[in-house]
Amino acid sequence: MIRQKSMFGWLLILLAVVTLTIWLGFINPALLFGEPAGNPENSGGEATVVSPEPAPSSSPSAGDGSPEPVKMPATLAVSFDEAHFTPEVLMENLEIPWEIVYLPEEDDWLLTQRGGQVISMRHGTVGVVDEVSHSGEGGLLGMALHPDFDDNGYLYLYFTATSENRLINRVMRYRYEHLALNDPTLVIDNIPGARTHNGGRIAFGPDGMLYVTTGDAQNPSLSQDLESLAGKILRLTPEGTVPQDNPFPGSYVYSLGHRNPQGLAWHPETGELYASEHGPSRMDEINLILPGRNYGWPLVTCGDAPTNFEDPVACYDTFTLAPSGMSFYTGEGVAGTPLLVAGLRGNRVQRIDLDAEGLVISQEDLFTQWGRLRGIRVMQGDLYFFTNNRDGRGSPHQQDDRLIRLRLQLP
Numbered sequence: 001m002i003r004q005k006s007m008f009g010w011l012l013i014l015l016a017v018v019t020l021t022i023w024l025g026f027i028n029p030a031l032l033f034g035e036p037a038g039n040p041e042n043s044g045g046e047a048t049v050v051s052p053e054p055a056p057s058s059s060p061s062a063g064d065g066s067p068e069p070v071k072m073p074a075t076l077a078v079s080f081d082e083a084h085f086t087p088e089v090l091m092e093n094l095e096i097p098w099e100i101v102y103l104p105e106e107d108d109w110l111l112t113q114r115g116g117q118v119i120s121m122r123h124g125t126v127g128v129v130d131e132v133s134h135s136g137e138g139g140l141l142g143m144a145l146h147p148d149f150d151d152n153g154y155l156y157l158y159f160t161a162t163s164e165n166r167l168i169n170r171v172m173r174y175r176y177e178h179l180a181l182n183d184p185t186l187v188i189d190n191i192p193g194a195r196t197h198n199g200g201r202i203a204f205g206p207d208g209m210l211y212v213t214t215g216d217a218q219n220p221s222l223s224q225d226l227e228s229l230a231g232k233i234l235r236l237t238p239e240g241t242v243p244q245d246n247p248f249p250g251s252y253v254y255s256l257g258h259r260n261p262q263g264l265a266w267h268p269e270t271g272e273l274y275a276s277e278h279g280p281s282r283m284d285e286i287n288l289i290l291p292g293r294n295y296g297w298p299l300v301t302c303g304d305a306p307t308n309f310e311d312p313v314a315c316y317d318t319f320t321l322a323p324s325g326m327s328f329y330t331g332e333g334v335a336g337t338p339l340l341v342a343g344l345r346g347n348r349v350q351r352i353d354l355d356a357e358g359l360v361i362s363q364e365d366l367f368t369q370w371g372r373l374r375g376i377r378v379m380q381g382d383l384y385f386f387t388n389n390r391d392g393r394g395s396p397h398q399q400d401d402r403l404i405r406l407r408l409q410l411p
């Protein structure tokens, strides 16, 4: 009898522990207690972590931080649909975030803010780049991890600075360790800058090289000048030298004739490089980037190119998308590999489906309720994007800017 009572007691305790575990594991405290009240003015307040629930661990791949695609047989996969994603705010009270990278070993996200800060989701501000000149659209922009980041800790930043009383852009490399940016090392300097048209996206390609988008720095003729670093997509070794196999010998220039490109993504199956670009009042472009090719600016925009310029894959001439960061979607159980482009003025994620030849099959505007979007990442089927509603051109929500996760939930 005593023995039976004891067993019953243990069963009760076990039941209680299991119940508690389920609640802790599956109930987001934000749902129970509501989102913490943000700073209404957001005047320089610290970014707030809303949901520190860890992201799924994953191996990073070169380029856009997306994991290697895990493909299901097409018959088992459902089509990509906005309804498959459940939104959750991970961070709020950010101030004009521009880029995001995932650190798998620390299960952490790092974001740049245009004012010069590097923010960790788990640890708050981990770096402030003093040389940043936050002027107009310039400031701390792109960020990329070295392909061997887990071993060497190398983190790259693209930012606007002042040199000899003029605005320039440069890429610096740091060693990210002990929650700080150490050993600053210049990678490339004196990319022409201005209050607008600074480009700014940087990413390592599948070939291990660093690709850098640069704007025309409000001087359109520079985009056609092979001697200028403005209005180009550049290709560098990780140390900042010119790769031997670049299309123009001795030159960083990989492609020319760009106006203000701000997005880079490699197709996970074909390995082809795509870039987004701001056009002059509309006429925004998505381009397939081939080495040594000329994309036309300022001589032509969109599809009116004579044969010696490359036509865009997609052109937006009926509305302003203002495309910035982008990623290809890969997710187990979801068919296809759409290109997802964060739109600023467009207030959306633009979904672009491409066929095997890289031609556009269809497009759709998604996630239109968050305002201006600057960047997007894909991680194990989940989407991560962040707003840019505090850059002076948006209508900020009280908790902006925000990092949002859209968790994939298949039926």
Ligand SMILES: [Ca+2]
Residues within 6 Å of the ligand: 257, 285, 295, 296, 297, 300, 301, 302, 310, 312
């Ligand atoms: Ca063009």
